[in-house]
Amino acid sequence: MNENLRCADEARTASVVELAQELIRRPSRGGIDPYGPVLGVLEEWLDARELPHRRLRDAAGAPVGLLVEVPGGRPGPWWTLDACLDTAPYGDETAWTFPPACGDVADGRLRGRGAADSKLAAAMFCHIAADLAPRAHELAGGLAVLLDVDEHTGGFGGARAYLADPHAARPAGVMIGYPGIDEVVVGGRGLWRATITVHAPSGHSGSRSTTVGAVTRGAHLVRLLDAADLPGGDDGSGFPLPPKLTVTAFHGGQGFSATPDRVDIHVDIRTTPGFDAHAAETLVREAVTALDTALPAPLPTAVTPVAAWPPFRLAEDAQPAAALLGAAAKAGLTVRAKTAGPSNIGNLLAGEGIPATAGFGVPYEGLHGIDERAHLAELPQVYAVYQRAVLELLGR
Structure with missing residues (x-):
């Protein structure tokens, strides 16, 4: 039985990495590249698994995000996993030691722009939704996965369109998949x-x-x-x-x-x-x-x-921070709650009265700089933490 579980975990990790690689290979620099190709990769993946999803658009009709929805079988609050699909620019491409859109794996690291921020998290969150869908009838409330393609512009158009969508359930809280294994960001200036x-x-x-x-x-x-x-x-x-x-x-x-x-x-x-x-x-x-x-x-x-x-700071015993910190502790990780100096999408959500965490993921290098890489050894642990947190929030 343990061998079967280990093989299943390895297969799932490989699938997450494979999807993230395909996303990295579709350049989606904020305000520079068209977003259709990167959205199309996920739409094809979600279609194959019959996961409900739809594009989010701004007032002009331009795509600003993708929303995946997994409704539970019992009444309850909805919770959201959020990751951006657009990225920072490449900067000086001649300074990179590998092509910015290569999406390959070397020395246990996923390489390319968006590997850390945040295409690996997007792939992981879509897999969590796919894992939960077959037993959604057991869950209370529902899980939404928000994939924003207007984050690095500072517009946060995907989040704004999500919150304005009359057909979307308003989330009780949001967990944002920024990278970093040692901290859960619970606040920001x-x-x-x-x-x-x-x-x-x-x-x-x-x-x-x-x-x-x-x-x-x-x-x-x-x-x-x-x-x-x-x-x-x-x-x-x-x-x-x-x-x-x-x-x-x-x-x-x-x-x-x-x-x-x-x-x-x-x-x-x-x-x-x-x-x-x-x-x-x-x-x-x-x-x-x-x-x-x-x-x-x-x-x-x-x-x-x-x-x-506005600034925001979520108490460590308030949801969804409590679920995420608790799940990390149960996984044997020492993770501290942090209030960040830079602002993030959690500030936008705080202005709407929605509590958010804004960061827990794999270790990384080169975020917004050259040679962006995400460590893969910790991916199974990070996946398990988010999945455990989601299950707790959905009443399991």
């Missing part, structure tokens, strides 16, 4: 982002005018933002990370002989419960007021907010 437009009169760089140009005014604003006083350490909310402000872009001017009349600055502020989006916007607008007072210009400096997500 939020964000507030804005474009700041700094104005000034244009002119010739060689003129006698002493007018302060937009580049100089913009540089002064950057200094004000860099010197801004943000709270540090514990803000009284129990959140383990402080807020952070970063100027991420500065655009303006061309050539040498003209002083530009406009500079656009991008500001990214990572927020916490004690320093939220309102506090972030207030800080930026106070810096802008200080700029316009110290260095007046014909037009006031404009602040255009472009995105805001």
Whole structure:
């Protein structure tokens, strides 16, 4: 019996890897490649196993994801496994030691863009759905698998379309399959982002005018933002990370002989419960007021907010974190709960009142960089943890 189980586990692991390889071999860089080919691989695989699925589309009708649904036979909440099928760009392809879309296995590692983030997880979650489907009548609620192809763009179109779909059951919680064997991410800082437009009169760089140009005014604003006083350490909310402000872009001017009349600055502020989006916007607008007072210009400096997500932190004894951490412990893994500095799709879900975990998977290298690889030795354990967690959540 044990030999039969071992052979079944090996066959399933091989099948997960084979499907992930096919996904990696269909380039799906966010905002660059068409998503039809990578979605088609999974649609063919799901059709062969008679698993219910459908494409999710945005308001313009473009595909933004794939949704797999396995309804249980008894009433209960639905839970969702989520993994992205789009990827980061390749970057400098000449720096890779293997083709970014090779999808091969070497030295126990699955290689290629998306191996770690997150095509291996997508293949694993589809297999879990296929494993559960024959006994779905025993389960309470249901399992959805969300496969987003608008994640690396920052749009999260697949998740947005899923939550807006009137035919989809709203999930009680989501487990996102980002990689990393040592941690379950249960929280993340939020964000507030804005474009700041700094104005000034244009002119010739060689003129006698002493007018302060937009580049100089913009540089002064950057200094004000860099010197801004943000709270540090514990803000009284129990959140383990402080807020952070970063100027991420500065655009303006061309050539040498003209002083530009406009500079656009991008500001990214990572927020916490004690320093939220309102506090972030207030800080930026106070810096802008200080700029316009110290260095007046014909037009006031404009602040255009472009995105805001709340911070989130899920208690370790709340679902689905408790199920995932408990399943990891039963598998003999030492896994800690982590609040991440970067934001993730869990922030979007938190804004909708949906609890989420955002990371537990195989060890990896080169995520978003060169030579992306996912370790395969731990895949059976990771698979078993997610399957055990799902079964617990579905009342088994």
